[in-house]
Amino acid sequence: MSIKVILFDFDGTIADTLDALVNITNRLAVEFGFKPLNPEEVPLVKTLTARQLIKKSGISIFKIPPLLKRVKLDLRQEIQRLSPIIGMKEALEQLKDEGNILGIVTTNSEENVRLFLNQHQMEELFSYLYSETTIFGKNKxxxxxxxxxNLTSEQVIYVGDEARDIESSKKAHIKxxxxxxxFNSPEALAKHNPDFLIHHPHELxxxxxxx
Known part of the structure; x- marks a missing residue:
């Protein structure tokens, strides 16, 4: 199959945002009524799916949409100071040079993503940037x-760092x-049987x- 479009998740896949997101959510913990994450808990959290993490945190499901909105707003203040995953920019440049069409499908805000891409001279690498807020409905x-x-499932492949990315891709019938x-550990990802599991951007x- 000739891949015409390679879609990427943003947070944790292209941008190294994990530490910033943990710090922001911890700052908002008291306001939104959930337990902050201790540094020693991070390895455990990386084994959890989004549903398991929400259950562990104790946050009300009704508070999640406003929490996500606040997290994205706070991240905007830090986004230009964050870095791409080491080796990712070079891998993306080579993928594009080889004739692939690249895009981003993310639950982060379009403004945050564009600020980041502009800061690192990466915006011209992507033909698509699609942003929509959802937690479990990425397949939709x-x-x-x-x-x-007007793309078929055979024309698209998705690249992501979470178990929910694997689940969503399977439901959308794309590789x-x-x-x-x-975000998720290799062991957690492997349990969800992705088509491929890689450990460095150059493997892309x-x-x-x-x-």
Whole structure:
């Protein structure tokens, strides 16, 4: 199959935002009524799915939408100081040079993503930037994206760092590359049976060539 469009998650996949997101959510913990995360808990949290993490935190499901809105607003103040995952920019440049069409489908805000891409001279690498707030319905976002741009599932592959990215891709009937450098641990990702599991951005190039 010739991949025409490679879609990427943003947080944890392209941008190294994990520490910033942990710090922001911890600052908001008291206001939104959930337990802050201790540094020693991070390895455990990386084994949890989004649903398991929400349950562990004790936050009310009704507070999640306003919490996500606040997190994205606070992240805007820090986004230009954050860095891409080491080796990611170079991998993206090579993928584009080899004729692939690249895009981003994210639950982060479009403004945050564009600020980051501009800061690191990466915006021209991407033909698509699609942002929509959702926690568990990313498969619907992917399907909506494909419908909007008249793409079939055979033309698209998704690259993400969470178990929910794998689940959503499978529901959208597209191939998925899971990356172990983001939110979920390699072991947690492997349990969800991605089509590919890689451990460094340079592996993206050969993986895409194999498909």
């Amino acid at each position: 976002v992917l399907k909506k994206f494909m419908s909007q741009y 998925v590359i899971a990356v172990s450098w983001g 190039i050969e993986t895409i060539r194999q498909i």
